[in-house]
Amino acid sequence: MTQNLKHTVDLECSDNSRPSKISKIEYPSDSDIDEEEEGMSQNPRNGIQRYLVAIEYIGTLFSGSQKQLNVRTVVGALEEAFSKFVGQPVSVSCSSRTDAGVHALSNVCHVDIQRISKRRPGELPPHEPAVVGRAVNHFLQKHDSDLMVIDVRCVPSDFHARFKAQERTYFYRLLSGPEPLSTFEKDRAWHVPEELSLPAMQEACRVLVGCHDFSSFRAAGCQAKSPIRTLDELSVNEVIESPYFPSLMDREQHNKVSGDLRSCSNNTETDIPPISNPSIDKVITSSQDAGFGKRRRHRCLVVTARARSFLYHQVRLLVGVLKAAGTGNLTIPDVERILNAKTVTAASPMAPACGLYLGEVKYDLPTT
Secondary structure (H helix, E strand, O other): OOHHHHOOOOOOOOOOOOOOOHHHHOOOOHHHOOHHHOOOOOOOEOOEEEEEEEEEEOHHHOOOOOOOOOOOOHHHHHHHHHHHHHOOOOOEEEOOOOOOOOEEEEEEEEEEEEOOOOOOOOOOOOOOHHHHHHHHHHHHOOOOOOEEEEEEEEEOOOOOOOOOOOEEEEEEEEEEOOOOOOHHHOOOOEEEOOOOOHHHHHHHHHHHOEEEEOHHHOOOOOOOOOOEEEEEEEEEEEEOOOOOOOOHHHHHHHHHHHHHHHHOOOOOOOOOOOOOOOOHHHHHOOOOOOOOOOOOOOEEEEEEEEEOOOOOOHHHHHHHHHHHHHHOOOOHHHHHHHHHHOOHHHOOOOOOHHHEEEEEEEOOOOOO
């Protein structure tokens, strides 16, 4: 491994401990390159390889994804980790911008890396994608551990993470119920003390899905040229609150079903009972006393919004209207009126950032 890989750059949240040896991440040194890296590159130019990098992060401690001066951002933290890896400054471009407090299950960016070796200048093939992921995570995990690379792929030099994206999916978590929010859910969901009507929210989704002028769901400062967008999906589903651990009833039910499966495994004509999820109504919304030291769980509703692109704050403004429909503060005609008003002042208050997750960015990736 070259000395460049041991080069250090102080992160905004760096500690004073001495970095562990880079060899612990177990990627090969320059002298250990073998033939499996040959042909891996997607037409690198001048020894520069473009990588498509998928990342996950908890947005609570980030001031958004885009790089800014004097604050911690996702791109800023990534660029510093990549710089430590390659020994020179790099530029990271994200597919989707997220605001402060917004999380990502999978955001995507691209970065150009030139492999440099003083001992073998111009002779080395690009790093394998797995090597890039392990190396960057090695530096990222030395600090707050709220940002991680989850996948890396080589792409052609003209492949752009933002402009090549075909579809983006966002999720929004709402926890409904009067109980205080669990410590484990802090800054991970919007706590709505009122009861939410799932059918009313679903009916409101049917008004908003499709191609519309979404000026009423476009925050001031939006730089998009047109407010016309097509929502391919806008839905609300009730799910089990996470983190979820099986109760005694769930475990007993699972053991009984497992026993039934074993008893009928030799009889191919017997209908095998499915292993179903525990009842959401019983697990989450029961008004019965759960017993001392046991927390009453909230109802968890997840809004899914899927489109090629979104306007600034569009998803959070949509969720604000859906929540108001769920509490009964808005009727379906009210939702139609807001959509047709074509002004953001007509919309309900915007949902907070903490419940929003960028779930997926979809591409038509080139074959490797």
